[in-house]
Amino acid sequence: MRLFGSSGIRGTANEEVTPEFSLRVAMAVGTVVGGGRVALGRDTRASGPMLADAVASGLVSVGCDVDRLGALPTPAVQCYAEAEGVPAVVITASHNPPTDNGIKLVGPDGVEFPIERLERVEDVLAAEEFDRAPWNETGDSRQVEGARRRYVDSVVDAVARERIAAADLTVALDPGHGAGALTSPGIFRELGCRVVTVNAQPDGSFPGRDPEPVPDSLGDLKRLVRATDADVGVAHDGDADRAVFVDEHGAAITGDASLAALAAGALSPGDRTVSAVTVSQRLVDVADRVDAGLELTPVGSTRIVSRIRDLQHQGVSVPVAGEGNGGVLFPEYRLARDGAYTAARFLELVAERPASAVIADVGGYHNRRTAVEYDGDAERETLLDAAATYADASPGELDATDGYRLNFGDAWVLVRESGTEPKIRIYAEARENDRAEHLATDVREALETATTKC
Structure with missing residues (x-):
């Protein structure tokens, strides 16, 4: 897939993901789905309203009627799409920095577009084969209320509510100023939990922490867990399709x-x-x-x-x-x-x-993750060539499903190109911390050495 990558279109808002580009993508989407109703939602990013307006215009221009849902978690938009039987467009860059935004496509079953349909959208966009509607057959755009409530109910009704409520849990929640701030506090309260929050005001500049909930960015949540004697901490990414946790001692859980x-x-x-x-x-x-x-x-x-x-x-x-x-x-x-449903399922475990x-029960391993950024196609190719050379020379068992994963029995390391950012990512895991650190550092140094020789 040329545009949609591993998790949708993403890039710098108003530079790569512009209103003009978003309008054309929406026209291609409307052409592929053949008109009819299309839902439109977004996360809390500052550029979201601008891009949503462009997407709505593009859909209307090819004869689609747009159900505008406003700011919602991506899974809430998927819930609406499934319930109404309509496709959806989500304006989100998920965990990417505040500068970014993107586009994700959802089918009428509430599931992301399959790869073949994404490729069809890309083909229509590249050829500009849009089914423009006559002036008197363009679509309509309307604001839709109730999508948040429908989503909250769907999560609460799908888990062991009575078991969670009986445990009298305190949940510390950090939605990171993202779309989860609009729904997750209510979900956990309706599950019978006491809820305390940090970074829970929707804010597209993400002032409290970056949208990606990695351990290093969860200091506020860790302190909140300890200060309130919470049973668990929950953090979301920007569009709340993910959940990560902090234990009752304030330690991050990978x-x-x-x-x-x-x-x-x-x-x-x-x-x-x-x-x-x-x-x-x-x-x-x-x-x-x-x-x-x-x-x-x-x-x-x-x-x-x-x-x-x-x-x-x-x-x-x-x-x-x-x-x-x-x-x-x-x-x-x-x-x-x-993210909210995943967290609720984790609460079922914590209730016990x-x-x-x-x-x-699933411990005993140490992980290290790092990345090497690149600037331009030439540097990217240099890094990928260096990764291939490293893999060829390694004694590890190679899995080339995506990048180069080298298995050593007691440990493994993976080097692969990011599908959403200009980075080559490196992952390592071992039972010994020093072993994981060494593997990640060794690969990183090999890649960085290659770029200095250019």
């Missing part, structure tokens, strides 16, 4: 660990789970322990969703899937990443025992 813990509670013998090549050995261990299968895909929710669909069509049970960044899918609920105990 997304790899929470995915493995959630999988341990959902998988049964004969099931299958799907993850990306960034998968932690934690999930491998869980799948082995319960006699379930594990399949790997290239990074990105689009790829994971496509593989889950294939397995479902074969009659295979896939109760849980996802990546170690907090993006988890429970296909029996909806084939979409949903402390968060630290939940995670202890």
Whole structure:
């Protein structure tokens, strides 16, 4: 996919993702879906209203009627699309910096467009083969109320509400000024939890922390957990399709660990789970322990969703899937990443025992992640060539599903190009912290050395 990458279109707002570009993308989308109603939502980014106006105009120009939902989490837009049976466009850059924005496409089943449909949109856009409507057959645009309430109800009704409420939990919530601030506080309160918040005012400049909820950015949440004696901390990314956690001691829980813990509670013998090549050995261990299968895909929710669909069509049970960044899918609920639902499922586990105990069962590994940024195609190619050279010379077992994953038995390292930012990402994991640190540093130094020789 040339434009949509691993998780939709993303780039600097008003430079790469401009109103003009967004309008043309919307015209291509409307042409591919053949008119009719299309829902339109956005996250809280400052550039969102501008781009939403452009997208609405593009859809209307090819005869679509636009249901404008306003600011909502991406999974709330997906909930609306599924309930109404209409496709949707979401203006979001998810975890990217505040400067960025993007476009994600959702089908009338509430699931991201499959790869072949995204490619069709790209083809129409490239050829500018838009089905412009006559002047008297253009579409309408209307504001729609009630989408937030529908989404809150869908999450609350889909989990073990009474079990969570009986545990009398205190939840510390950090939606990071993103779209989750509009829905997650209410969801957790309706689940019977006491809720305390930080960074919970929707703000497109993200003043409290960056939209990506990585451990280093969760200092406010860690302090809030300790100060309020909370049972668990929950953090979202910008569009709240992800959730990461802090335990009752104020220690960050890696997304790899929470995915493995959630999988341990959902998988049964004969099931299958799907993850990306960034998968932690934690999930491998869980799948082995319960006699379930594990399949790997290239990074990105689009790829994971496509593989889950294939397995479902074969009659295979896939109760849980996802990546170690907090993006988890429970296909029996909806084939979409949903931060609030993921957090509610984690609350079901915490209702039985402390968060630290939940995670202890899937512990024993250390992770390191870093990245090398590039400027321009020439530097990008140099870095990719250096990654290939490093992989060829390594004694590790190579998996080239997406980039170069080298398995060493006691550890692994992965180097791959980001699908959303101008970076080459490096991931390493080992049972010993020093081993993980060494692997990540060794790859990074090899890549940086290559660029200095240019």
